[in-house]
């Protein structure tokens with residue numbers, strides 16, 4: 001049985017206008033998205049800025065309203081109860097937030113930040129709590145003396161580790177990792193990614209791994225969903241996406257992955273120009289009226305593409 005099953009999820013935000021502030025339209029942030037995650041699996045969610053990735057993550061965490069669709073967890077429909085605090089579901093699903101600089105409360109010490117979920121869900125004595133926080137810090141490669149410091153005393157990479165320690169405190173079954181490394185230097189990115197992978201093995205958690213960069217998620221994800229204009233344009237295994245990208249938008253994302261080999265740069269630039277020309281030409285096959293994303297269609301047992 002799938003751990004998480006999302007069916008036909010829609011999240012629309014009202015746009016208010018005029019002096020009366022009436023609803024004059026909607027931003028369709030997510031507009032009909034379905035996927036499921038098996039226990040221990042990592043699914044990548046990739047797309048450009050504004051395509052709706054964080055909104056999917058937030059709706060799974062109950063941090064935004066849901067316009068339509070259902071979310072099932074461990075076989076139970078939790079769509080209506082997802083926003084209830086302190087439910088067993090909220091203990092099983094955690095999030096690592098996109099912005100390392102605003103997601104940690106600047107007035108709280110690391111000890112209080114990491115212990116917060118423990119205080120919400122588990123009644124521990126002060127000594128037990130301190131022991132657990134020290135263990136969590138050591139899992140993310142930090143020493144116990146960091147517990148008494150404040151977030152401003154840390155670098156971006158270290159802050160992200162504190163966010164990871166908080167997210168794993170309750171041994172959740174699923175973590176939504178929202179661009180966990182995009183604010184970090186390239187050299188630190190690999191470190192944090194490797195760490196996330198190791199912790200996943202150890203605690204047997206599933207990840208929904210959000211990124212705008214196909215290069216970053218390549219070694220993390222067994223399956224990938226490519227998102228554009230609030231919908232999935234392609235879904236498949238790592239091999240389907242990286243070796244047999246079919247949707248014109250996915251092809252463009254792949255062509256945009258930077259190559260570190262300077263000898264290949266010229267080829268890459270040519271390849272990118274070709275893909276961009278193809279994008280204009282093939283647009284009608286992949287988008288209704290140049291914008292609307294078609295429903296996904298299977299092209300193999302594992303691979304689905306949204307096209308005419």
Ligand SMILES: Nc1ncnc2c1ncn2[C@@H]1O[C@H](COP(=O)(O)OP(=O)(O)OP(=O)(O)O)[C@@H](O)[C@H]1O
Nearest residue numbers: 013027028029048049050051052053054055056212
């Ligand atoms: N609370 C909100 N009210 C109104 N519009 C919103 C709200 N949250 C998100 N949106 C809009 O929904 C769309 C999708 O936003 P979302 O944050 O999910 O994108 P994203 O794919 O995570 O982008 P990024 O890569 O920049 O983080 C955007 O057009 C955004 O402006």
Ligand SMILES: [Mg+2]
Nearest residue numbers: 053054055098
């Ligand atoms: Mg986002």
